[in-house]
Amino acid sequence: MKTWNRVAIIGVGLIGASIGAALLRRKLAGQVIGIGRRIESLDEAKQLGAITHLTTDLASGVADAELVVVCTPVAQIVEHVRAAAAACPEGALITDAGSVKTDIVAEADAARQSDPAWRRGVRFVGSHPMAGAEKRGPGASSADLFVDRVVVVTPGEHSRREDCHELEAFWRSLGARVVDMSAAAHDRAVATTSHAPHLIASAIAAATPEEYVTLTAGGWLDTTRIAAGDPELWRQILLSNRANVLASLERFEQALAAMRSAIEGSAGEDLEQLLREGKRIRDAVAS
Amino acid sequence: MKTWNRVAIIGVGLIGASIGAALLRRKLAGQVIGIGRRIESLDEAKQLGAITHLTTDLASGVADAELVVVCTPVAQIVEHVRAAAAACPEGALITDAGSVKTDIVAEADAARQSDPAWRRGVRFVGSHPMAGAEKRGPGASSADLFVDRVVVVTPGEHSRREDCHELEAFWRSLGARVVDMSAAAHDRAVATTSHAPHLIASAIAAATPEEYVTLTAGGWLDTTRIAAGDPELWRQILLSNRANVLASLERFEQALAAMRSAIEGSAGEDLEQLLREGKRIRDAVAS
Numbered sequence: 001m002k003t004w005n006r007v008a009i010i011g012v013g014l015i016g017a018s019i020g021a022a023l024l025r026r027k028l029a030g031q032v033i034g035i036g037r038r039i040e041s042l043d044e045a046k047q048l049g050a051i052t053h054l055t056t057d058l059a060s061g062v063a064d065a066e067l068v069v070v071c072t073p074v075a076q077i078v079e080h081v082r083a084a085a086a087a088c089p090e091g092a093l094i095t096d097a098g099s100v101k102t103d104i105v106a107e108a109d110a111a112r113q114s115d116p117a118w119r120r121g122v123r124f125v126g127s128h129p130m131a132g133a134e135k136r137g138p139g140a141s142s143a144d145l146f147v148d149r150v151v152v153v154t155p156g157e158h159s160r161r162e163d164c165h166e167l168e169a170f171w172r173s174l175g176a177r178v179v180d181m182s183a184a185a186h187d188r189a190v191a192t193t194s195h196a197p198h199l200i201a202s203a204i205a206a207a208t209p210e211e212y213v214t215l216t217a218g219g220w221l222d223t224t225r226i227a228a229g230d231p232e233l234w235r236q237i238l239l240s241n242r243a244n245v246l247a248s249l250e251r252f253e254q255a256l257a258a259m260r261s262a263i264e265g266s267a268g269e270d271l272e273q274l275l276r277e278g279k280r281i282r283d284a285v286a287s
Numbered sequence: 288m289k290t291w292n293r294v295a296i297i298g299v300g301l302i303g304a305s306i307g308a309a310l311l312r313r314k315l316a317g318q319v320i321g322i323g324r325r326i327e328s329l330d331e332a333k334q335l336g337a338i339t340h341l342t343t344d345l346a347s348g349v350a351d352a353e354l355v356v357v358c359t360p361v362a363q364i365v366e367h368v369r370a371a372a373a374a375c376p377e378g379a380l381i382t383d384a385g386s387v388k389t390d391i392v393a394e395a396d397a398a399r400q401s402d403p404a405w406r407r408g409v410r411f412v413g414s415h416p417m418a419g420a421e422k423r424g425p426g427a428s429s430a431d432l433f434v435d436r437v438v439v440v441t442p443g444e445h446s447r448r449e450d451c452h453e454l455e456a457f458w459r460s461l462g463a464r465v466v467d468m469s470a471a472a473h474d475r476a477v478a479t480t481s482h483a484p485h486l487i488a489s490a491i492a493a494a495t496p497e498e499y500v501t502l503t504a505g506g507w508l509d510t511t512r513i514a515a516g517d518p519e520l521w522r523q524i525l526l527s528n529r530a531n532v533l534a535s536l537e538r539f540e541q542a543l544a545a546m547r548s549a550i551e552g553s554a555g556e557d558l559e560q561l562l563r564e565g566k567r568i569r570d571a572v573a574s
Binding site (some may be wrong): 125143152173179186200203213215217218219220221228231239246248251253255263264266273274275281283 | 295309392397401417418429437439453466473476480481483484485486487488489490491492493494495496497498499500501502503504505506507509510511512513514515516518519520522525526529532533535536538539540541542543546547550551553558559560561562563564565566568569570571
């Protein structure tokens with residue numbers, strides 16, 4: 001299994017700190033440099049054994065890194081990938097952990113043609129580790145966060161095969177199952193499997209009058225769990241994947257409208273058939 | 288803590304078998320008679336230690352019972368409560384475990400005035416143990432199912448205080464937290480905290496194309512978990528509580544429409560504010 005002398009992680013929240021912790025616990029990296037704005041988070045990550053070094057200066061943090069993982073919120077990823085590309089060594093591999101991939105992959109493809117930093121041989125392939133959900137911060141991190149979780153790797157138009165394979169091997173070395181697809185296909189799929197459900201869960205919670213809260217049980221708690229996620233991060237994700245989220249919401253609204261009609265018309269058999277279709281798809285996924 | 292010589296349970300699925308197991312494990316009942324249609328389920332419940340005796344004949348099963356708990360699907364509860372009232376001893380306490388309460392409580396109030404079986408002193412108070420969710424059958428039962436779970440007790444217009452207190456003490460003896468409210472208030476609340484979320488979870492699952500299933504992670508799994516529930520049981524529940532479910536869906540659809548408008552208009556601050564409201568209510572409930 002490939003080991004790294006020096007890995008830089010930009011953003012040491014739940015995902016970034018978990019990557020560092022997994023690398024160090026599995027002895028896959030000699031040094032893990034945590035890069036962030038807030039010294040408190042970096043200190044916490046270091047105390048937790050998620051990083052070996054820390055800095056608030058991005059350029060010096062990535063200066064000797066063989067691998068740079070950008071784990072900042074979606075709205076900042078393009079900027080941080082650009083800054084990392086300008087300051088990292090020739091031949092370094094850069095990836096990110098953002099939940100929306102089209103913009104960052106297109107940006108990297110474009111920069112590769114025109115930007116001097118990229119032309120000198122910086123490599124980029126996008127990633128999306130599907131882990132984390134509603135928690136945040138280094139305190140929620142875990143060296144086992146990626147074990148048996150799906151990480152999507154999204155090659156761009158100009159990505160080289162060997163770079164993709166190197167990145168896939170990196171995620172597998174943390175225990176993840178890797179799925180390879182285009183950024184566009186990824187963004188369409190996660191709009192349905194993650195982004196729209198987040199919005200819907202939040203709407204269920206928002207539409208629950210507080211006086212009913214004592215009558216919430218397992219079903220409500222499960223259904224609304226992700227509504228506890230960070231509103232600012234989710235605002236960025238939902239707006240970055242706007243068109244796909246709206247298309248996915250439309251499909252959901254059609255499914256719900258059919259169920260509502262069946263209830264309005266007391267059409268028991270139709271309703272049961274619609275519920276059966278939902279159960280069939282839910283049962284197809286191992287819980 | 289009150290103990291019972293003989294408790295009859297009509298319907299030994301998840302809820303019925305869990306009540307029997309809890310009574311026997313806690314030594315709160317000498318005999319627990321399981322009553323059902325399918326001898327296989329009754330045998331299974333007996334092997335699991337959830338009942339001590341079994342019969343497919345309702346009248347003989349309740350003949351000597353001090354307490355009768357009707358745990359059959361919502362559509363059959365009225366019929367089974369009536370049959371139990373006609374065959375149980377004078378003074379027996381009957382309750383049910385249905386998720387919708389208005390019809391059964393109204394029926395019992397009406398019968399108390401007119402039906403000879405009830406006039407001879409049978410007592411009824413409705414219950415709704417909020418436990419169980421998507422599993423079913425005696426194999427899924429647990430003697431601890433009710434520990435720290437909410438059980439709603441719904442007195443009718445003509446219920447006597449001491450009967451309610453006896454029933455509340457029964458549920459508390461199984462470890463539950465008891466909440467007391469009218470059947471109408473209960474049905475309004477659970478439409479929002481349980482029935483509408485079930486429908487919405489099912490619609491999320493139904494609107495997920497199967498080719499995206501590999502990209503489902505924790506969020507989708509949590510949000511759709513209850514969609515695995517039994518379609519026939521849920522059809523009954525949703526139609527029994529039709530008006531409240533439709534009103535609750537309308538509130539949900541308004542909340543979701545506001546979020547969708549914010550996304551359509553790329554109104555980041557509005558969207559974040561709406562997500563924050565969902566988070567506030569979710570965070571108010573301990574997970």
